[in-house]
Amino acid sequence: MPVYKAPLKDMRFVLHELYDSTAIAELPGNADFTPELIDSVLEEAAKISEEVLFPLNQVGDREGCTYENGVVRTPTGYREAYHTFCEGGWTSISADPDYGGQGMPLTAAMMVEEMFCSANVAFGLYPGLSHGAYVALKHSGSDEQKKAWLPNIVSGKxxxxxxxxxxxxxxxxxxxxxxxxxxxxxxxxxxxxxxxxxxxxxxxxxxxxxxxxxxxxxxxxxxxxxxxxxxxxxxxxxxxxxxxxxxxxxxxxxxxxxxxxxxxxxxxxxxxxxxxxxxxxxxxAAMFKMMNTERLSVGIQGLGIAEVAYQNAVAYARERIQGRSLTGTKAPEKQADPILVHPDVRRMLLTSRAYIEGCRALAGWVARELEILEKSDDGDAKQAADDFASLMTPVVKAMFTDLGFEIASLAVQTYGGHGYIRDHGIEQYVRDARIAMLYEGTNGIQALDLVGRKLPQDGGRLLTRFLDPVLEFIDAHQDNDALAEFLPALSQALEHVQEATGLIMEGAMTNRDEVGAASVDYLRLFGLASLAFVWARMVAVAAPKAGEDGEAAQFYRAKVQTAKFFMERLLPQTGALLAAIRSGAATMMEFEDAAF
The missing domain is CATH 2.40.110.20 (Butyryl-CoA Dehydrogenase, subunit A; domain 2)
Incomplete structure (x- = not known):
């Protein structure tokens, strides 16, 4: 049977230490959302995720929905769980209090959403789509429509x-x-x-x-x-x-x-x-308000599935014994060593961990800017937040869902043949993750949006909302010994982004196919560079605490070690992606149609 435990410690790290939740509490309407209150909400979200939604995940997969004469019935337990979900106020946590919502900051609400996606992403689509409809109506509906329709949508009725x-x-x-x-x-x-x-x-x-x-x-x-x-x-x-x-x-x-x-x-x-x-x-235009919200939520679906798949892969790697370590027996009391000792298994697990924790940190940054956009009184801050969120929406949607599928597949690979059969429940995550790369605009469309729309928009202003903070961070930490082995890799990735951007913009002036040919590779390159930045920021926070004694220090040491793995084993992909972009569109577009 699969397992799931909400990663509350890591979520708190992102919310409170990496991005300082007290700053979000200073925005209009957020004064009541202290770190203590946010933590209590996360704990309650963990309970309903682990105890109510997660046990229904395999039930829903096995039974599915049934259709008869226009009537659709959801799987066993879904109705009761939905009523519990609504009674707990989970449909309303980030909605406007004017319509019965709780007004929780998006930075925390996004973490709650991740838990629901890990526990039971199929169930989460029902309230998730409702929230998208709420966003569209709140933005574009008349006052009369908002008053008549939003309270019942917010309540989940x-x-x-x-x-x-x-x-x-x-x-x-x-x-x-x-x-x-x-x-x-x-x-x-x-x-x-x-x-x-x-x-x-x-x-x-x-x-x-x-x-x-x-x-x-x-x-x-x-x-x-x-x-x-x-x-x-x-x-x-x-x-x-x-x-x-x-x-x-x-x-x-x-x-x-x-x-x-x-x-x-x-x-x-x-x-x-x-x-x-x-x-x-x-x-x-009105629907795109809903779709942009949904695209970010779909990205969180990818992250949620990746987290639960990773947790199960780790649990299996600890328990499954097979073969002996290449450097000598590690568990002499057993017939074989746990597969956790094998380098390739550790590669798969660390790859999953590095992407998951990096994506969670990047999602926290995007959510923070969306919160500023929604609630700040500062016009310049709102414009900057809008620019950044617009730039990052296709990246979060596409990269998170690509990685969600890849990590679910790595979990199956960790299990070996036992992952391919249904008994362990791991193959479900591969099947559930696949659709997220398709709906709300396929990931190829997201890449075209990033390269064809967002990069050239307003003379490249949106891109500077990412580049400027990264360059400022690198400059500010030149003398930080804890970051000495991380900043060169981050700087090189940033150079790859800048060179790739120039190549695409130059090529597009003579041949628009250059945009399409480079778009998917560019989105992944840009996404990896974004993860490198948030990993460097996490090291800046974690490294000073990693040398202390106790369990807490182990958490921070793991952060630094995972960052090192990301920088040395995963980030070098940016060089290969840049090389592919340099090759241009010719190899794709000159291939004869009849030869396909």
Whole structure:
């Protein structure tokens, strides 16, 4: 059976020591969120993750959701767990108190979300999509819409979805065909078909609020003619009670590779009543507020799965005995040594650990900037935070999910043949992790967004929001002996980023295929450099405490040792990635189509 224990010690390190949670508490509305309060919330989140959600993870995978005559039922235990989840206030932790939320800082809420993803990512999609709908409505809805709809979404009484994809269009939303015809009473009749709708139909909540992209009769062609509509499963009456069923139906659920506990639905809208959200023909911009939130959350899904997969790989490596150490017997009282003694097993475990802890630290940085963007009164600080979050969103989404899949695969490799069979529950993590690289924009699309949009935006201003802090850190720590063996590697990675950026921008002036050819390699290069920076920052915090006595010092020594592994064994990939970028687009684009 799989195991999971929330990594609270590491989460506290990131929140309190690396990024100083007291600074976040100084932002408007955050005064009550002391480190002590945040720690107590994390402890409660760990309990519900370990004791309620995690035991249902394999149940959901085995049973899946069932569909019959438009009705979708979630796996055994999901309904009870969802009610417990809502009663505990977990649907509302980072939402605005004006709508019943708790207003918790995003830096802490992101750690809570990671725990839910580790424990049961399929379950977590139901409240996760609802939070995305909350974000979109809060940003683009009218005051009347916010008052009418947000409290029930925040409480979890109602859930939310995003309805974008159609059978003929996914990434290219300019081709969508769903229609919205205005009615005399100010509502709209929505007609069309959507597919791949996570949580589109289920038995957890009494109502489901769909945010649907559709076209008005006089809409311009392409993405400039898309509007967003609020379309509930049941139409509420004036007194707030639920009235008749709206004109929509789930026509099927997908039979998937993974995430079986999450209902992925095909939805048919047949003259369903909806309300316009935001301005006509501006729906894509409104939906992107939701999608950017979801992209960061999907990145956390990758991190969450990586953490639980790593924990199980470590547990198995300690227990499984096989062969003897290359340098002599380490467990003479046993028939063989634990596989933990073998260099290749340690390589896999340290690779997983270095990526996980680095990604958690990077997520903490992004969350901190998002908190500033949301709550600061300082206009310049908000602009800088917006720039940084925009730059890092595709990196977090793509790199975290790529690594989540890679680490889940390494966990299976650690188990050997026992990982490939279902008995141990490890192969599920590979299947569950795979979708995160695809939905909310495939990782190739994220790479194009980073290179094609974010790098050139405003004359490269967004990139400076990353480069400037790194250069300042390197300059400030030139005389720090603890960082003497780390700064050269970080500096070289930064040089690789700068050279790659120049090559791509120069190539794009004559051939746009150069952007596409370099994008995936560039995103990984940039991501590795970002991890190198946060690892250097972690060493600056941990090294002074690593020489002390006791268990706490062991934690800090492990931080420094993991950073050393990352810098020496993983970060050198940036050189190979730069070499690939230098090669240009010719080897890809000159290959004859007919030869494929």
């Amino acid at each position: 109602w859930t939310g979805t995003m309805c974008l994809t159609e059978p003929h269009c996914g990434t290219d939303l300019g081709m969508l065909r769903t229609k919205a015809v205005p009615n005399d009473d100010g509502t709209y009749s929505i007609t069309g078909n959507k597919i791949f709708i996570s949580a589109g139909e289920h038995d957890l909540a009494e109502n489901i609020v769909h945010l649907v992209l559709a076209r008005l009769p006089d809409a311009p062609a392409g993405v400039k003619g898309i509007s967003m509509f609020l379309v509930p499963k049941f139409l509420p009456r004036e007194d707030g009670t639920l009235g008749p069923r709206n004109g929509m139906q789930c026509t099927a659920i997908e039979h998937k590779m993974g995430l079986n506990g999450s209902a992925t639905c095909a939805m048919s809208f047949d003259g369903a009543t909806g309300w316009l959200v935001g301005e006509p023909n501006k729906g894509l």
